[in-house]
Amino acid sequence: MDLRITSTPLPLTSALAARRNAVPQGGAQEAGFSGALKGALSEVSKAQNQANELQKQVQLENPKVSIEETMVAIQKAQVSFQATLHVRNRLVQAYTDIMNMQV
Template sequence: MDHLKLSPLTMPTTVRPGAGVRPNATADTQGTGGGFSGALKSALNSVSSAQNEATRLQQEVQMENPKVSLEETMVAIQKAQIGFTATLHVRNRMVQAYTDIMNMQV
């Protein structure tokens, strides 16, 4: 099975390892968007904007806009699909981790 590997240059800044690391733990609790929740929110926003852009380009192609190419639209659709699939895998892993933790005996 082939796995998609994102290099640090293609990953959003908030998802890169070591990016946005804050030594002050109170900054995360003040809603500044740091830490895991901020990275997750940023990733979800990125996937959402990719899906919105793909939808917009698809509508432009359907209306026969000469400024929008079919190739550009297909690439945007594939990017959105890959992002959604990755998000789905992350969600499934998080649910599995939660289930494992809840089933632990103390």
């Protein structure tokens, strides 16, 4: 089963950032799958929080925040969330398939 997402570069960018965050301070070993997953989820959360903050600033008519920047941030957050949702669905499906296997 192939779990790679190759259609959109934005989630992969978040995944690479999450992988960098998952590496311990020594940099010699990775924290593993759980660390990468936690890092990716935190990156998605950061993107959503940034989009929400920019949206609030646009609503408050802050001249330093443009509507274009806000819309791009909202789209990035939405794409990241959709990719996370697809990964979660695939993980649940893989778990279900494994649990239904006869031993």
